Amino acid sequence: MNSPYFSPDNTSPKASHPIITNSATSLNQRSNLIDETDEAELSQNPLFCYCFRAFAVLYRQLLAVKPRLIQEIVADDPWKLLIAVTLLNKTCGTLAIPAFWNILSHWPTPWHLASADVEELSSHIQHLGLQNVRARRLTQLSEIYMQDPPSVYDRRTSRVSASSNGKYPATPISHLPGAGRYALDSYRIFCTAHQDPGSEEWKSVLPTDKELICYLVSYNRNNTLKSGPLT
Template sequence: KKLPTEAISGMPFPSTKAERFGLIQEELAHEPFKLIVAVIFLNQTTGKAAIPMFRKFIDTYPTIDDIANASVDEIATLIEPLGLQNNRAKILINLARTWLSKPPTKGKRYKTPQYPTKTDSNGIKLSEVLADDDERIGAFEVGHLPGCGPYALDSWRIFCRDKCRDLAAGWNGEGAAEGFQPEWMRVRPTDKELRAYLRWMWLKEGFIWDWRTGETEVASKEELEKA
């Protein structure tokens, strides 16, 4: 079945027998602050340009405190080749300062406007902090962090949320209770690479996933053999 152009990733699709798909988010899944920094670099920028600059940035500012105490001019000069350097520098500094004062915490969810869908956060005030037993869904543990738009939220949910909530030791349900469904199974990303990653993850589980609806169907023997 031919995929729509907007669904096609620019990354090679690995075998389902491979351990990793090849996203930097997989590498940073246990370092959630760095993961969010990486996706800020990747936003509106190719991985070829963003990832080397991300590594250079982390080498220059290895701790959250280092970033929080840096000046906008210092960071902007370093990341200038990426473009949008002043805006990115301000976001990175504010992200670090907010993380230090109010890190993502289990049981504390903050409004995520128009996410996961446009109406999910309706009725939630920006000042509210939702507990896990609150059934409203337009709020997440990183919703208050600067730089956390849909791409960052999708990435964090896929790779970091279960561990943040003490539900699993990793993003694929490692160490979780029997019958646990990882968070990645509920995410419907807008980003092509994340969509491709989830298609691959679902194939590893034996299913074909439709990114437009979030629905799955059992993969045929032929489809699994091709994978």
């Protein structure tokens, strides 16, 4: 079953954006900044019409720009994605993302982070809150990731519940610490296309996180994806 964000019946959530037309008259009527006389004159001005059409094209392109999430940037490395979503959980991106890159600069691989001093790691994420809990989870995650790395050929039973039927699909990362709903949704949306280019599993994800919903709605609205979010 596909996510409603990709349903062909147009019942998926729609982003609210102003309607862009190629008519100078319609824009002026909406803005009410130009009186009817000036409006008629402008609609006959070739330079104005040319500039307006160029503006309309650029505006459509701006609306078509999909959200750029950290999960998409690191989608080729599930370990990095899991580190990122662990920091993002209950934390705004403006704080979590710089902390994520800072961690990678000090501990760039699962081996490095698994061997990290918990107190030192905590000091790097103290401003995020719950730093001791997160630090222990990050080192534990990295250790188990090395011992039992995820594989597309070995799906594990998920411990979280889904809102639809109470059972979340099995995934290759379900056995890892911190693999909650947000992490599982992120993995299925962003990593599956890298690991299995023919997979369209990302279309069946029903995220609850608003940023992930916005990401999928953006693709549905602009129809920019054919075989996967990262192709």
